[in-house]
Amino acid sequence: MKKYIVNRILSVIPVLIIVSIVVFSLLHLTPGDPAIAILGEDATQEAIDELRERMGLNDPIPVQYLNWLNDIFHGDFGTSTASSGEAVTSMIASHFIPTLQLAIYSTIVTVLLAVPLGMLAARKRGTVVDHGVTVLALCGISLPSFLFGLGMMMLFAVKLRWVPVSGYKAMSAGLGAHFRTMIIPAVSLGFMHSAFMMRMTRASMLEVLNSDYIKMAKSKGVKELWLVAKHALRNSLVTLVTVIGQGFIGALSGATIVESMFGIPGMGSLVVNSIGRRDFQVIQAVVLLIAVINVVMNLVIDILYGIVDPRIRLS
């Protein structure tokens, strides 16, 4: 097991190198001079040239790339040109928390929505409940996320005024306030992902329910409820672990739309704004971080896979 983990971690390095090259070259191909984007059109030419010099934009791209790489090795991700020259690392830290919270809450919503409904659809296969769940899942997949988010915002924030329209309150600003700002984005994001997971749960549950060991358990006199909760769920958990894991990674790195719509200062909206401001240091650091998270999370899922399914543990 140890060797398995070690070489999985080592496989991160080539991926990171490729990600850094892709992002770095992409950004530096973007037209639009960062200096002008920051200083505006009224600035003097000298001020613009001085900023370009300070940001090292004048040396050739490969040199800039290497400087950036060895900065990273010394743990210095550079300073953002936005706000009062805040170090990129502290900026990302402050933006990572809302994204993490949103990812956790939305995954909880996804699981609470998808697993019971998926199991119900499998149990009541072929009935109206089954078709209902399938249609619900398909609507979830087909509806663009911002449309759904917009609808939720209009209903809950504007019409019913249960929650504030936008803005994010950190945990420190009181649990109530925090959840009030996070509940609708989490539900919007959660519902989108639960659509996909619902179908996966139903499929894996069907496969399990028709298996021989369920027939055996039934012939042992196991009650209906236990059949599903203990025997069936444990087995479909094996496939669910991967799906929930992927959902979490998706929420972590892909909530840009929900974040920018509900004004949650997460990493998604940070990158979108930084692209507008040509704040390269921030974009590069965030994308690298997301890549690392992706790879690590995939590793965690595989390890979880082993824990849940004894057959895998041995290999």
Added chain:
Amino acid sequence: MTNDMNIPFESKEELEEIRKTLVKEQRELKRKKFLKNKMSVAGLCIVIIMIIIAIFAPSIATHDPYETNVMESLLPPSAQHWFGTDKIGRDVFSRVIYGARISLFVGVSVGGISAVLGLIIGLYASTNKVLDNILMRCCDGLRSIPNLLLAITLMTVLGAALKNVIISLAIVSTPGVARMARSSALVVREQTYVEAMRCLGAKKSRILWKHIAPNILAPVIVQMTFAFASAIIAEASLSFLGAGVPSGTPSWGSMLSEGKAVIYSAWWMIAFPGAFTALTVLGLNLFGDGLRDLLDPLTN
């Protein structure tokens, strides 16, 4: 009467006849299975309707989608404008109809390009170790960058135009198809009949294209329909974040993002493009499901 093989059947003709009925029966079963699945039939109908709308857009649309008339800004749905008008007086109904053409074009080309590219990358990645490592690491690299952020950056580099949206979305969705093609190609390679071909001394490329490719075509086609559906949503999301198709082109995505700004005063600007987008994507998903059950039962 038993012939030499002691096969209980009477004669060659009967054997031939049974084989024919078997094949017919099997195709019959497949057709029935697909038709039985009412959902995928519904999906197919929706997709066909959209294609018809896209092809005959000029005759269906009531107005010229590009003609602006600022005096008629934001009129509600009426006899004259079935779906109302947008902020600069363009007829929403005609734009939705022409939008079908744009969105389907985006979907088809992104789906097509990513399927073809993905197939090629997947196939060649499955041939030798070194190539596999390089290609797959690149795919992993691209896949670990969030799709939307990669698309936005690409759009900023290339500038707002329809072909750039297609290029960006194709680059974003190809790695997924490539990975899937590679894994199914690896499975097919291990099959005995491929082994047999290798023993018969078939050339490498012949095996690849004559034997392996057709067999992984099924999952790739299924993946293509889903890439098609997600391309339409991605185009809408891009326009929503202001990095999509220029607002002159009547694509559903740009209409939705324009509609968002006036959601209070003009509900129809969001309702109709939204409905069409969701319906098309729903149709594609249903059709994709049906296709997958039919072509590729083992993966569902």
Added chain:
Amino acid sequence: MRKFWKRLVPVLVTAAMVMTGCGGGSSAPAATTGSTGSDAATAATAAAVSYRDTINIAVQQEAPSLDLHKNSSLVARTMCRGTVWEQLVTLNGSGEAVPELCESVETNADSSEFIFHLRKGVLFHDGSEMTSADVVASMNRWIEGFSTAKSLAGDARFEAVDDYTCKITLANPCVTFLSVIAGSAQPAAITTEEACANEDENGFLKEYIGTGPYKFVEWELNQYILLEKFADYVPYGDPDAEMDGWAGYKHAYTEKLYFWYVQDATTRAAGLQTGQYDCIEGVSSDNYDMVANTDGIKIEQYQGGTVALVFNKKEGVASNEYFRQAVNAATDCEQLLRAVYGNFYDLGSCYMDDAQAFWVTDAGAENYNKRDVAKAKELLEKAGYNGETFRILTSNGAAAQQGMLVWQEQLKEAGINSELLIFDWATFTQYRTDPSAFDVYYTSFASVPVPSLKLYFGPTYPGWSADETLQKYVTTFNTSATLDEAKASWETLQGYSWEYLPLINVGHYLSTMGYQDYVEGLNFYSGMYYWNARIPE
């Protein structure tokens, strides 16, 4: 078997709590949780009434930086000018420069030398007293960073005469120099000498220290900026009188000013409607009726600036004057403004806005907004136009794109075929600097106190208005000795400009602010300022 259920039930309960946690929220506006404790009643007027200690303001953009010397972002300067930093001189109600941090200004006969006598005892946020050393350091840093100031000052710099006096001697006379200091796009903010030197890796101020009634506390990027009342602020002017423009007594009734960054106009409007925000900047005409007819909400509009289609006079089809006149004749300014701003616009040929009453003139109005397709076609013949594509460059804002689509159709009717180049703002500003890339670009210019701050008159500024006659008028304007002389030369300049057409001045856009009716004392002179803003309990 039982333990399985024991574990599952608590999970369900907490999840249910989370889902319904929000249900309990009272419908009262959540954000303005006002503490009832009344702060110490400020000196004379507000003895009895106590005020809420927080005002929540939603702004539409995030400033790239708060270092006002080095960037011209509108949201940064409306937040901080006069609030965090004060200036030597500031604008009064009719756009004239009046003293703020100085007692008085001595100007010599031909307005080429200015001597500033500073006020004594004015304290910075770090407690130190303002001296001429601080003023000289700040003003020179401002000149280095601000293109117009640098072109007017040339090599002249501020120097200290004694602890409370400093002066600057310009190479040639400039009667508008004080107005430039008072109302420039990059404010001439006065900060301490040490703060000027203390720059970060990219050359921006590390600390924000000013003399204003509010001090900078916290900037949570992508969320909010917090300014808090500066206890020992030294005010000036008559406390009982209303403020004249940006000058006057600043009571700073409210403890905390929260500037929330809410990028999306619809969300801002919804926030105002649900009471989450007290004031919002940037109400778009699209959701005007949603906001306007909600009771308890007031709307304030003023001319925010002018909308311009600036021609590329250096190369390409637009370098021909007849072609530019043909385009002008083909343009219906009203339709274009309506497409972009809905009904938040004013027609008007003057390059200056109402707020600068002194400079308003209708010189050249006869060429403004006179759409005549036949005349346009005639001019096209004269220009020898035979169908080249007229490349229109614009940023990717939805409103801008829609405006250009309407304009394209107007041009098509006159026989001019055009093509749209759409980029995001950063790429747009770079594309604009390449004469071979475009023929005209569409943008808007925020209002400026004096015509000399109109950037498009600069020969090197994109559009390249390098025509001798035009430059002749510009220099006579800049070097005029008295204000009346300057006014006369400005009128000839605008008259000629409508002939030569370096740009089409399409009209004025209206900046629209929305606020709850219980907010009092807001200052709406060319922006929304909160020096005397208060919400009675």
Added chain:
Amino acid sequence: MSKEEILEVKNLSTTFRTERGDLKAIDGVSFEVYKGEILGVVGESGCGKSVTSQSILRLYDEKYTAKYDGEILLDGKNIFDIPLKKMQEIRGAKISMVFQDALSSLNPVLKIGDQIMEPLRIHQKLGKKEARERTLEMLRLVGIPAPDKRIDQYPHELSGGMRQRVMIAIALACRPQLLIADEPTTALDVTIQAQIMDLIVDLNKKLDMGVILITHDLAVVAETCSRVVVMYLGQIVEEADVNDIFDNPKHPYTLGLIKSIPRLDGDPNERLYMIKGTVPLLNQIPNGCRFAPRCPYATDKCRTNMPELKAVSPTQKVRCWMVEE
């Protein structure tokens, strides 16, 4: 061996609702099982052997797919009258079952100890410790070496034979009156097969329980069963003591089955005998005697009307017109 009856199946038929309409998998099956006896049920695959066994325990989903007719009497009570919820008390306690492939019939993610304990804790409400004791005892009873090590292992860690023994341990944990073994040894190789069959016979004696052994392997039947029932296309075509079946089979199908067993002493270059044709699908059941199309002795009468299952001797019943003349 007292002839006390455990189970009597009277005219049982099970119909399945499928896409191609309602199919009667078994039609009018009747037989009895006595205490201490091993009843063999033989027939080609698809003749309804498993359907019969699973119908006894009502394992099929009665709401949507299956419908039962006829009676199954256990201790005098008809199983079909018992509400489905109460069936749970019978399954595993009074009647229990063993399946063909133990690897797919044991829950892959649960330890075998837990799976054995489960029926004990459900039916006999034993505490954890006590149940573990009984499980160790059961493992020893079915002949699994080092039970205390095995108890905490997972199914995939055991060999084929061992898994089959675990399944039998599960089935016999609560000392049921009747054990239904649905092709218990088909998935095993011959040596292990013999051990398992010996185990079943031994336990049948020791626990004095009835066993229904479902198999298509006539050799196993010959060695272990006392009575045999031959099924074809959902019907019983012959029922008799084991020696009657092998010595003088009456029904052509039984005759065909026996003739197609390869004999050690048989002539090496002579072709193996095969019954002509294949078992027809359930929706193409021929009228008259169901075996007629494949029966070498079929007459017009056979092809038109269905013979009854008639007793030709106190211990033998046959469903065939030829017997009657």
